[in-house]
Amino acid sequence: MAKPERTPASFRVEIDGQLIKRRAVFSKAVRDLGPWHAVSEDAAASLSARHRRKVVDDSLRLIDDLTNRPLDPLFSDARLTQQKQRSKFSTWFTRIIVFIICIAVGFVGIVFVRQLNTDPRRQVRASLISELQAQNASLKKTTTEVTDLHTKVSRLSDSMPNAGPDSTLTQDEMTNGALAVKGSGIVVTLADPVASGTANGNGPRENNANHIRVVTDSDLQNIVNLLWKAGAEAISVNGYRLGVSTSVRTAGQTILIGVNQVASPYKIEAIGNQKNLSQAMDSDSQPGLYRTLNAAGINPQVSRSYSLRLPAAQATGVTHAKRSK
Known part of the structure; x- marks a missing residue:
């Protein structure tokens, strides 16, 4: 009669051979599973007599874990749980x-990001520009009203009775620019160069960031002086009449005729003898002026006109000057 097979002997695992990570609490087999090893009777006898090497080094413990326990207990327990299905409402x-x-x-x-990219100086600059434009418009309107009055x-x-026209007064007012005049003369046109060149002037507008030699207030002053010297009776720049108190100057990067801003191209109209004025502004009469302007790319254009109308100059009050006896 054959002997029934005996159940392999089991023994308690020592502390050094126990699992580092325990079974999870949610595992269904947490009570049935434990750190037990089932071996045969002969193997149990030989195993009890054999001394187990203690794993002290961390590297050896890692190798032992990878060799004897390659599957993580938490992963095994996770497979025992069944994932719950989420509802469509919860998902959406x-x-x-x-x-x-x-x-x-x-x-x-x-x-x-928009707040970081916002430049507060731009708003301040725009406010100052609008305020300056409003002030210039108001000044221009006031000046026009004063001239009309x-x-x-x-x-x-x-038109008063017993007061005929005074030719001397009329002549003085036309000479001083107080009255609008018309007549024949010449037109001198200057424009800033399109191509960049080398600036060699000393004015603030001649040494700008792009190093372009542009028309300056000195150029306009030289031409106006030449026209006065040639016998011009009335001169205007871009429609602004030059009177006894009208100046041609630079404010920052802008040329001013009195208090009015002008920009390129600059149109200088002069009433007088066309022949004398044309000869005075000829390249043969002014070779140095033409040589300097042409080197910077500025080409003056002189043309004759038989009908020029120049407005009256802006009227200014006299407060400090007194009549000399």
């Missing part, structure tokens, strides 16, 4: 919440 609700959060974060980021006063004075 979570997606909508995440989408709203992403939109809010993106909007806040855009606002933050001066013209009306002169007209009313001439």
Whole structure:
């Protein structure tokens, strides 16, 4: 009669051979599973007599774990649990919440970036520019009103009874620029060069950031002086009449005729003898001036006109000057 097979002997695992990570609490077999090893009777006898090497070194303990326990206990327990199915409502609700959060974060980021890129100086500069334009418009309007009132006063004075026109007064007013005049003369046109060149002047507009030699107030002053010297009776620059108190100067990077800004091209109109004025502004009469302007790319254009109309110069009050006896 064959002997029934005996169940392999089991023995308790020593402390050094126990698992480092315990079974998870949620495992269904947590009570049935434990750190036990089942071996045969002969192997148990030989194993009890054999001394087990203690693993003290961490590297040897790691090798022992990889060799004897390659599967992590937590992974084994995770496979024992069954994943619950989420409802469609919960899934779509979570997606909508995440989408709203992403939109809010993106909007806040855009606002933050725009605030970082905002230049407060630009707003201040725009405000100052608008204020300056409003002041210039108001000044121009006031100047026009003053000139019109001066013209009306002169007209009313001439229309008074027993007061005939005074030719001397009229001649003086036309010479001083107080009255609008018309007649024949020449037109001198100057424009800033298109191509860049080397600046060799000392004026503030001649040494700008791009090193372009442009038309300066000194150039306009030289031409105006030459025209006065040649016998010009009335001169205007870009429609602004030159009177006894009108200046041609530079303010920053802008040329001013009195208090009015002018820009390229500069149109200088002069009433007088066309022949004398044309000869005075000829390249043969002014070779140095033409040589300097042509070297910078500025080419003066001189043309004759038989009908020029120049407005009256801006009227200014006299406060410090007194009549000399």
